[in-house]
Amino acid sequence: MYAxxxxxxxxxxxxxTGGDVLLAQSLAELPDVVERLSREIRSQYLLGYSSTNPTxxxxxxxxxxxxxxxxxxxxxxxxxxHGYYAPPE
Numbered sequence: 642m643y644a645x646x647x648x649x650x651x652x653x654x655x656x657x658t659g660g661d662v663l664l665a666q667s668l669a670e671l672p673d674v675v676e677r678l679s680r681e682i683r684s685q686y687l688l689g690y691s692s693t694n695p696t697x698x699x700x701x702x703x704x705x706x707x708x709x710x711x712x713x714x715x716x717x718x719x720x721x722x723h724g725y726y727a728p729p730e
Contacts, residue, residue, distance in 0.1 A: 661720060692727070699729035 661681070665674040690704065703724045708717045 688721075694727070697728045697730050699727055701726050 663674045663678055665671045688706070692702065694702065701724055704721060706719050706721045708719050710717050
């Protein structure tokens with residue numbers, strides 16, 4: 642999920658789901674912000690995850706993602722949901 646704001650906003654939902662908040666300081670900056678959003682969307686990859694913990698206890702579980710770029714590659718950036726609640730019993 643992405644959020645584009647012309648004025649500062651909370652953007653918590655975007656960040657909690659692994660998305661990003663893009664802020665335009667004015668309407669004049671909006672085309673540049675939308676261009677950045679377009680570039681980010683075109684360079685995304687999707688990872689799948691299945692927990693090895695079969696316990697349905699409703700507890701919060703953290704998720705950690707590490708990037709290991711090949712030598713000489715540009716700097717990489719990862720966005721992900723940092724955790725989830727296991728299903729309750």
